[in-house]
Amino acid sequence: xxxxxxxxxxxxxxxxxxxxxxxxxxxxxxxxxxxxxxxxxxxxxxxxxxxxxxxxxxxxxxxxxxxxxxxxxxxxxxxxxxxxxxxxxxxxxxxxxxxxxxxxxxxxxxxxxxxxxxxxxxxxxxxxxxxxxxxxxxxxxxxxxxxxxxxxxxxxxxxxxxxxxxxxxxxxxxxxxxxxxxxxxxxxxxxxxxxxxxxxxxxxxxxxxxxxxxxxxxxxxxxxxxxxxxxxxxxxxxxxxxxxxxxxxxxxxxxxxxxxxxxxxxxxxxxxxxxxxxxxx
Amino acid sequence: xxxxxxxxxxxxxxxxxxxxxxxxxxxxxxxxxxxxxxxxxxxxxxxxxxxxxxxxxxxxxxxxxxxxxxxxxxxxxxxxxxxxxxxxxxxxxxxxxxxxxxxxxxxxxxxxxxxxxxxxxxxxxxxxxxxxxxxxxxxxxxxxxxxxxxxxxxxxxxxxxxxxxxxxxxxxxxxxxxxxxxxxxxxxxxxxxxxxxxxxxxxxxxxxxxxxxxxxxxxxxxxxxxxxxxxxxxxxxxxxxxxxxxxxxxxxxxxxxxxxxxxxxxxxxxxxxxxxxxxxxxxxxxxxxxxxxxxxxxxxxxxxxxxxxxxxxxxxxxxxxxxxxxxx
Numbered sequence: 001x002x003x004x005x006x007x008x009x010x011x012x013x014x015x016x017x018x019x020x021x022x023x024x025x026x027x028x029x030x031x032x033x034x035x036x037x038x039x040x041x042x043x044x045x046x047x048x049x050x051x052x053x054x055x056x057x058x059x060x061x062x063x064x065x066x067x068x069x070x071x072x073x074x075x076x077x078x079x080x081x082x083x084x085x086x087x088x089x090x091x092x093x094x095x096x097x098x099x100x101x102x103x104x105x106x107x108x109x110x111x112x113x114x115x116x117x118x119x120x121x122x123x124x125x126x127x128x129x130x131x132x133x134x135x136x137x138x139x140x141x142x143x144x145x146x147x148x149x150x151x152x153x154x155x156x157x158x159x160x161x162x163x164x165x166x167x168x169x170x171x172x173x174x175x176x177x178x179x180x181x182x183x184x185x186x187x188x189x190x191x192x193x194x195x196x197x198x199x200x201x202x203x204x205x206x207x208x209x210x211x212x213x214x215x216x217x218x219x220x221x222x223x224x225x226x227x228x229x230x231x232x233x234x235x236x237x238x239x240x241x242x243x244x245x246x247x248x249x250x251x252x253x254x255x256x257x258x259x260x261x262x263x264x265x266x267x268x269x270x271x272x273x274x275x276x277x278x279x280x281x
Numbered sequence: 282x283x284x285x286x287x288x289x290x291x292x293x294x295x296x297x298x299x300x301x302x303x304x305x306x307x308x309x310x311x312x313x314x315x316x317x318x319x320x321x322x323x324x325x326x327x328x329x330x331x332x333x334x335x336x337x338x339x340x341x342x343x344x345x346x347x348x349x350x351x352x353x354x355x356x357x358x359x360x361x362x363x364x365x366x367x368x369x370x371x372x373x374x375x376x377x378x379x380x381x382x383x384x385x386x387x388x389x390x391x392x393x394x395x396x397x398x399x400x401x402x403x404x405x406x407x408x409x410x411x412x413x414x415x416x417x418x419x420x421x422x423x424x425x426x427x428x429x430x431x432x433x434x435x436x437x438x439x440x441x442x443x444x445x446x447x448x449x450x451x452x453x454x455x456x457x458x459x460x461x462x463x464x465x466x467x468x469x470x471x472x473x474x475x476x477x478x479x480x481x482x483x484x485x486x487x488x489x490x491x492x493x494x495x496x497x498x499x500x501x502x503x504x505x506x507x508x509x510x511x512x513x514x515x516x517x518x519x520x521x522x523x524x525x526x527x528x529x530x531x532x533x534x535x536x537x538x539x540x541x542x543x544x545x546x547x548x549x550x551x552x553x554x555x556x557x558x559x560x561x562x563x564x565x566x567x568x569x570x571x572x573x574x575x576x577x578x579x580x581x582x583x584x585x586x587x588x589x590x591x592x593x594x595x596x597x598x599x600x601x602x603x604x605x606x607x608x609x
Contacts (some may be wrong), residue, residue, distance in 0.1 A: 043399055049601050075379060118539070119301055119591065122565070123546025128580050131568055132316040208431055212550055215433050234554065237437060245441070248434035258430035267401045 007268040020257035024250075028074035035068035035082060041225040042092020043068065050242050060232060060244040070250050073226040076219075076253065080140055080210040081203040087145035090208075091200060092152025093188075099153070100160025101183055111157070114150045122147035126209060130218045137220045140213060144206050155198055159191035192271035198261055204258035213250050226251050294595050300590045303357075305584045309577045314349070328428035360406060366574040368567075375521060375578040383582070385455060385560030392475055392546050393479075393482035394537070399519060400483075400489025402533065406526065408491065420495060424488040432547050436481040436554035450477055453556050478555040478607045482547050486540070493536055497529040529600065538594030542587045 001079030009015055027034075043055065043065040050058040050066075056223060057066040086137035099110035163169060172182045213219060214227030215234075226247040321339045340346060342355075359366070365375040408417045427435075444452035451457070455474050462470055501507065502525050510520050552561030560579055567575035 005498060006294055096455070116304055119542065119584075119587060120305060121542040121546045121580070121587055123543070123549065124580050124583050127564065127568065128312065128576055129550070131576055132312055132573060156299050189327065204429070211431050213435065215431070215550070216565060218568065224302065227431075230431075230437065234433075234437060237441060241445075244434070244437050248431065248438070251434065252426075259425065259429055 001076050004268050008077065009263045011260075011264040011267045013260045014267070017257035017260025017264065020253055021261060024074055024254050024257070025078065026070055028078050031068075031071040031075055031174040035065065037073050039068040039072040042066065046233045047236075047240050050239055051245075055078070057246045060229075060240065060241065060243050061236055066246055068231065069224050069229050070226065070247055072224040073247065074250065074254075076137075076223045076225040077207050077210060077251070080137065080144070080225075081207040081258075083200045084141040084144035084206045085199055087141060088149040088202060089152055089195070090232055091145060092149035093156050093195065095149070095189065096153035096156025097160055100157035101164055101187065102227035103161070103164075107157070110153070113225075116155050117147070118150045122211070123212065127216065127218065132215055135213075135218045135220055137223060140218070141212060141215070141219065148202055148206060148209070152195070152198060152202070155194050155274065156191060159194060160187055163187045163190055175186075187195060197269060200258055204262070207258070209254055220249070290599060291596070294592055298592055301588050302585060304451050305581060306357060307353070309360075309581060310353055311493075312577070313573075360581065363499075364501050365578040368572055368575050370570045370572045371575075378563060378575060379578055379582045382558060382560045382563045385557060386545075386548055386552070386561060388471075388475065389478055389482065389552065389557055389559055391477040392542055393486070393548075394544060396479055396483040397486030397490055398533075398537065401487040402494045402526075404487065404491040405494030405496075406498060406521070408495040409502065412499065412560045417467055419494075420488075420491050424492045427485045427488040430485075431550075432481065432485060433550040433554050435484060436478070436551055439477050439481055440554070450474075452477065455558050474555075474557075478551050478557050481554070482544070482551045485547070486544070489536075489540070490533060494533055496527055497532045498525055501528045534594055540582075541590040541594075545583045545586060561582045 005024075042063040043060050044060055044063050045252065046053050046059060046063040048059040049064075050056065052058070055065055057070065059065055095110050095114070099107040099114075111219060126143040126147050130139050131145060133139040133142070160183075169182060169186055172186050177185070210219075210225065211227030211230070214225045215231040217224045217228075219228045229247035230244045231246075233240060237244055301347040321336045363376050365379070367373075368375050368378060371378065404420055408420045411417055427476060439451040443450045451474050456462075456467070457470050457474075460470075507520060507524050510524050515524075548559065549561035549564050551557065552559045554563060560582060564576060564579040567573075567579065
């Protein structure tokens with residue numbers, strides 16, 4: 001654990017990323033305290049520029065506080081990012097484990113299935129899924145999970161392929177352990193580090209996907225989100241630049257910090273790889 | 282690859298492409314049935330736009346009172362004859378709607394792709410030549426930035442800068458409204474409108490290709506044949522162009538094929554921001570109207586585009602690289 005922190009903190013970008021991420025988390029947790037009441041309620045004059053009327057980041061076309069929207073939106077973004085990543089991991093890890101452990105025909109079938117999902121335009125599929133199952137947090141999480149599991153399956157499969165013929169696995173087989181307990185108890189713990197790295201990147205791309213969906217008007221109609229804020233600022237950008245600029249910065253900072261943390265995790269979990277990196281990525 | 286093996290390889294790829302497209306059609310079919318509510322009203326476009334007689338007609342047409350496999354067969358037959366259904370909202374066949382919008386999307390994605398590939402590879406090559414300098418770090422920073430920025434927001438910020446503040450470029454549509462233009466002026470007008478959307482869509486991939494080509498060029502530059510060329514006294518410029526760049530391009534081609542789907546997905550957002558009259562804008566309009574028939578058509582059409590694009594990159598790869606296995 002100490003080693004982990006040393007390696008992680010050697011990557012300065014990752015530390016900055018972690019600090020920003022924690023700040024966003026605090027903002028999300030404190031949103032109801034900082035901005036009590038619904039972010040959908042009118043708080044001042046419509047189209048008040050930042051700093052005027054006591055509105056730090058201005059108001060939108062209906063006089064809603066943009067800063068309150070961003071604070072409450074942080075909750076939705078982080079929630080959707082985390083939950084849909086867990087869901088995608090569940091699909092990807094189980095399919096990848098099955099393919100990598102069993103091999104042969106099953107492996108072939110699962111990989112063709114994975115390739116299919118990697119070929120089709122995933123964002124279009126996500127739009128279609130959310131639209132057909134009517135926009136809600138549940139359908140958004142479902143759609144994001146459906147389009148983002150394939151990389152997990154590929155990584156897990158590759159790990160399982162290389163681990164399943166190792167001696168410690170053979171030993172467990174000789175001991176008469178069941179397949180399930182070998183997969184879950186012996187192989188999976190050894191395949192965790194690439195999964196951990198991948199999942200921080202997946203949270204980042206899930207947040208981007210959610211913002212794109214809600215920008216198109218496919219957000220949960222009861223939840224304030226960053227993409228929705230930008231979407232509602234789109235048509236009035238000539239009058240009120242602040243409506244689309246600030247929520248975008250929020251998305252950018254959150255996603256950037258997640259990517260940086262991902263790189264730091266990758267360095268910390270594969271120290272050998274990080275040291276070799278030098279000039280090359 | 283030996284030319285005699287090319288037809289077999291091609292046939293294999295074509296079969297694979299056909300299976301993918303078939304799977305997408307089946308996927309569309311089950312989506313209609315998985316959706317909550319009456320399939321007929323979903324096909325028609327929800328929220329009561331369709332009258333009872335039209336729904337009856339749809340039920341008969343899609344055989345909704347018959348077993349599922351019969352319905353699937355009817356649906357498949359329709360799609361295979363390029364009958365993608367009818368948009369009740371717009372009173373036009375979905376296929377003809379898509380056909381009208383296709384050129385604009387192809388122009389946009391094509392321009393963005395060429396821009397991203399040329400600028401990205403050039404930047405990657407520069408970074409590879411000067412490893413560890415500030416020029417090299419700029420690429421890393423650019424890549425990190427564009428990986429983290431939502432595409433639609435980049436578009437809005439470009440509009441804010443170039444259209445609202447500087448008033449240099451139009452932010453809306455594909456051609457000026459209310460002006461009569463002829464000949465070259467038309468091309469220039471469209472190019473002006475194209476600039477911002479293509480830039481928006483391309484910027485992310487500039488970063489991607491720059492990173493990728495930097496990595497592959499460094500890898501190729503380490504190999505023996507490059508040292509041999511240098512030992513022979515081949516000039517550096519020629520080594521870079523003929524020996525390094527040419528070999529480094531192969532992984533980039535593959536990668537471009539893989540990313541085609543994302544490029545087209547991104548065009549939905551960009552077309553929405555810039556009101557570019559392509560398939561993406563059509564998808565957005567269909568979303569607003571809850572016109573699912575059109576949305577499924579968009580999904581089908583974009584998937585076919587991706588599959589075709591993959592087919593082209595596979596072919597290109599096989600022709601360029603003689604080592605590609607025929608069975609691959």
